Amino acid sequence: MSRKEMRSISAALAAATCTLLGSGISAPVDAQEEQAWDFNTSLLYYGEDGDRVKDFSVSAIARRMFVDDRYLTLGITVDGLTGATPSGAIRQDVAQTFTRPSGNAAYSVAAGVLPLDDTFKDTRVALSAGWQQPVGETSLINVGASASKEYDYTHFGVNAKYAQDFNQRNTTLSAGFAYSFDSLEPVGGAPTPLTPMLDVGDTSNRLGDQDKDVLDFIFGVTQVVSRNLVVQANYSYSKSDGYLTDPYKVLSLVDGTSGDTLVRSLTPGVEGPSHQFLFENRPGERTKHSIYGQAKYYMSGKVLDASYRYMTDDWEIDSHTVDLRYRIPFGADRYFEPHLRFYTQTEAEFYMLSIPDSLPIPSFASADYRLGNFDAITAGLKYGWRTRNDKEMSVRLEAYRQTGSVPSSQLTGNQAGRDNYPDLNAVILQVGYRF
């Protein structure tokens, strides 16, 4: 018997059953029929101001539904990154020269300018796969795997999540874990922490490749409160082990009185750093705890999406994030969605603007601005519509701004009069298409 014949017979049987039951459902078979793929695709431009990081990214998530509410999800993202990022060294009133991370060349930064490392060019490909299916009447299991590859970084990960419904599906408890195993293959080899940046061609302080692993647990409860309100609360725990240092970041070694970076004596005929810089070092472990709460509220067509996250870790970083989205429909199939996000974090206990030579060199030190004390705000607007062929499109434009400060207790001599924190302004433009 052909598939077509089988279908028409089952449709006839279903129609007959419906007639017997007095139901008006015309094509009940369709509900159990396997559907084609659904695609969610996006193009992203992320651009920081000046010469800093730019990212062009293409992503797609393909989802296929199988009978009995089982789903296969496949994802791919390709990122092309260019631009420069702060090296961790501080501004000086004179020009500074640095050895490139590869150890094969040098670059210079003009007087008064924040040192940026411009060797930041990379292509990243990330893949993911997930399988979701019901287990019994009221629970769901989700398993997945992910992998990504950059020039100097490789990631493999697995994850699983279990969700159980209670109370007529008004309450859902969920628990999940993810394990990630990453290896770093830094250009020129990872440097021995807290050793000096050396002359071009001198690779005697390079360690080679490193690795780290991250274990995450998440526990959540989702609750339908009323016909128009659903809330969620999650607790997550994350433990990282291994090489958590950024192999490309340095700190300036400064005079304990003037705060100016110590000049380095150069061998004639050899290119090398003009001043004294030390490679950073972070602890080999980090434990983070997060509490996350979200509410979605429907108000005669408009939807408010509000969330809050508190994170604390054993590097002494505490952060608060508030995210607000408000979807305003107009017409039958268009909407605007303004978005505001506020973020604030305290600095890591080992964050230092520079290392004064009057103090012993600490065990851990980093001048990475991302471990500093800063606030960030994102403001954006999304516009979405349904196309003539019944597909969904959206465009969003957002501005992201970070403003930070270095605790005055960390400023030495001339540093007090300088702009020490590398503020960041970025634009996010994303176009989405679902079909």
Place this chain on the structure above:
Amino acid sequence: MNRTVGLVAFTLLLCAGCASMGVEPWERDVLAKQEMQLTTDELEAATDDHIYFSKEASSGGRGFGGGGCGCN
């Protein structure tokens, strides 16, 4: 240990409270809308998570915050 016991007790209390909340199965028309899902656009959420993971010291909360990028 006391914190764990406290957390479990708090969760149970919360769930007991939850039992009196909610809607009947036929009252789910609004909740079933795409714009009422907790994550409306998975790709946009993943993009944001990736950007903020790269530029800030926090990650995760909504979902997993693990590795996967050399940017932090």
